[in-house]
Amino acid sequence: MNHKLSWRELEAGCILTQPGSASQYCTGDWRSRRPVLDEEKCNKCGLCWLYCPEGAITLKEDGSYETNLFYCKGCGICAHECKQGAITMVEEEE
Amino acid sequence: MRRVALEGSFAAAEAARIADVDVIAAYPITPQTHIVERLAEMVADGELDAEYIDVESEHSALSCLLGASAVGARTFTATAGQGLELMHEVLYIASSMRLPIIMAVANRALSAPLSVWGDHSDAMAVRDSGWIQVFAENSQEVSDLILWAFRVGEDRKVLFPVMVHLDGFHISHVTEPVLLPDKEEVDRFLPPYCYPLPLDPDRPVTMGAYGPPEIYSEAKKAQEVALRESKEVILRGWEEFRDAFGRSYSPVELHPPQGAKTLLLTMGSFSETAQLAVDQKRRKGEDVGLLSIRLWRPFPFEELSGAARDAHTLIIFDRSISFGGPGGPVACEVKSALYSEQRRPKVVSFIGGLGGRDVSQKEFEQMIDRGVEIVEKGSLGMYETIGIRD
Numbered sequence: 309m310n311h312k313l314s315w316r317e318l319e320a321g322c323i324l325t326q327p328g329s330a331s332q333y334c335t336g337d338w339r340s341r342r343p344v345l346d347e348e349k350c351n352k353c354g355l356c357w358l359y360c361p362e363g364a365i366t367l368k369e370d371g372s373y374e375t376n377l378f379y380c381k382g383c384g385i386c387a388h389e390c391k392q393g394a395i396t397m398v399e400e401e402e
Numbered sequence: 403m404r405r406v407a408l409e410g411s412f413a414a415a416e417a418a419r420i421a422d423v424d425v426i427a428a429y430p431i432t433p434q435t436h437i438v439e440r441l442a443e444m445v446a447d448g449e450l451d452a453e454y455i456d457v458e459s460e461h462s463a464l465s466c467l468l469g470a471s472a473v474g475a476r477t478f479t480a481t482a483g484q485g486l487e488l489m490h491e492v493l494y495i496a497s498s499m500r501l502p503i504i505m506a507v508a509n510r511a512l513s514a515p516l517s518v519w520g521d522h523s524d525a526m527a528v529r530d531s532g533w534i535q536v537f538a539e540n541s542q543e544v545s546d547l548i549l550w551a552f553r554v555g556e557d558r559k560v561l562f563p564v565m566v567h568l569d570g571f572h573i574s575h576v577t578e579p580v581l582l583p584d585k586e587e588v589d590r591f592l593p594p595y596c597y598p599l600p601l602d603p604d605r606p607v608t609m610g611a612y613g614p615p616e617i618y619s620e621a622k623k624a625q626e627v628a629l630r631e632s633k634e635v636i637l638r639g640w641e642e643f644r645d646a647f648g649r650s651y652s653p654v655e656l657h658p659p660q661g662a663k664t665l666l667l668t669m670g671s672f673s674e675t676a677q678l679a680v681d682q683k684r685r686k687g688e689d690v691g692l693l694s695i696r697l698w699r700p701f702p703f704e705e706l707s708g709a710a711r712d713a714h715t716l717i718i719f720d721r722s723i724s725f726g727g728p729g730g731p732v733a734c735e736v737k738s739a740l741y742s743e744q745r746r747p748k749v750v751s752f753i754g755g756l757g758g759r760d761v762s763q764k765e766f767e768q769m770i771d772r773g774v775e776i777v778e779k780g781s782l783g784m785y786e787t788i789g790i791r792d
């Protein structure tokens with residue numbers, strides 16, 4: 309939903325008429341820490357990709373993984389699950 | 403049009419039947435059980451072509467109807483007391499999602515101690531839930547207001563759920579003569595329900611989506627403005643009802659129409675007893691009148707202050723307590739409504755008729771005398787109780 313809409317512009321009951329519009333919602337705004345990947349330590353096991361509740365981690369052509377910071381909400385689950393200790397959560401200010 | 407002897411509950415069921423509801427989801431609870439029992443019978447006997455969904459609680463009853471109303475079905479249910487409380491969170495969802503579910507509430511006291519008998523505690527607890535709410539005074543009004551509720555709630559300019567309150571036992575279980583219109587007459591009065599953005603796989607929509615702080619306030623403002631603006635259709639609905647069936651309704655009623663120096667204010671079936679008290683006093687030459695509120699939400703500010711403005715004393719009778727608050731809920735609202743008026747009556751608040759306790763004509767007469775006395779002595783307190791052993 310367009311967050312600049314005035315109350316007059318909303319459909320009755322705040323109904324959304326554009327399917328799939330949730331993908332436009334930047335859950336990345338919630339993040340206070342972001343995951344940083346150490347490619348040296350990563351063995352491409354895919355656990356982080358499997359566990360990420362936002363589906364923010366995608367598989368690249370070369371078999372490695374990358375985080376989409378538009379959706380990554382900074383929960384730290386990927387860092388917790390990574391058996392290689394390849395993901396570190398870093399404060400956003402740093 | 404047929405004139406039949408009907409219990410208030412059956413008058414409610416008959417109105418839902420002639421309105422040709424599509425889906426009923428309900429859970430039985432005293433004193434509303436007869437309403438949904440009768441509807442279940444009608445569906446089982448083929449008198450009404452509707453889906454009747456037996457559910458495991460009132461919470462589920464209303465939740466089912468959210469879905470049914472969202473696909474464009476005409477929906478009806480009934481509840482009372484604890485059942486209405488169990489529905490509480492879903493009430494807000496129905497009004498916020500603008501789904502015009504019509505519900506009869508056979509008003510019942512809230513536990514504890516356990517009481518199946520009537521008062522207005524259940525209604526007052528859902529006062530701010532965003533539903534259009536009206537109080538009926540007798541069985542005729544129950545059936546009329548339910549037909550009217552479908553007409554108003556489903557109007558594209560309105561799209562709000564409507565609660566029709568009828569006093570538990572005092573209306574729900576009393577048999578009275580009721581004029582019931584024929585289905586053909588109702589079909590002329592009540593256009594088919596046509597939800598503007600229904601759930602439809604060919605035209606996908608999302609209802610009840612997440613509303614972050616950036617949009618929630620706008621959503622609530624839109625809802626509040628829409629509920630206030632529904633008043634126009636509410637009034638038009640009553641005009642159309644009068645033209646179709648010959649009976650007139652208004653947001654508040656003043657008896658006698660020109661008003662009086664001292665006004666008693668009531669809501670629901672007790673207004674009929676109160677009117678006997680007022681008439682008795684008028685026969686004795688006292689300048690007394692009755693003001694009854696029919697439209698409870700959206701609150702009829704204009705009509706109420708118009709009717710009360712010229713009175714000297716306004717004696718308000720409430721059938722519930724706002725615990726630790728400033729008196730009866732109706733009295734509080736009326737006082738707020740009158741606060742900004744230049745000319746306004748002195749307001750005296752009484753509470754009684756709790757958990758099925760009757761208030762007799764005599765007690766209403768005493769209430770009027772006591773109200774006048776309080777104002778004369780200038781000893782306006784918060785409120786007094788009536789008919790409670792000291």
Ligand code: SF4
Nearest residue numbers: 360380381383384386
């Ligand atoms: S921090 Fe949470 S949301 Fe972000 S990529 Fe890791 S698991 Fe996904």
Ligand code: SF4
Nearest residue numbers: 350351353354356390
């Ligand atoms: S869980 Fe760790 S090791 Fe496995 S793919 Fe993700 S970052 Fe690499």
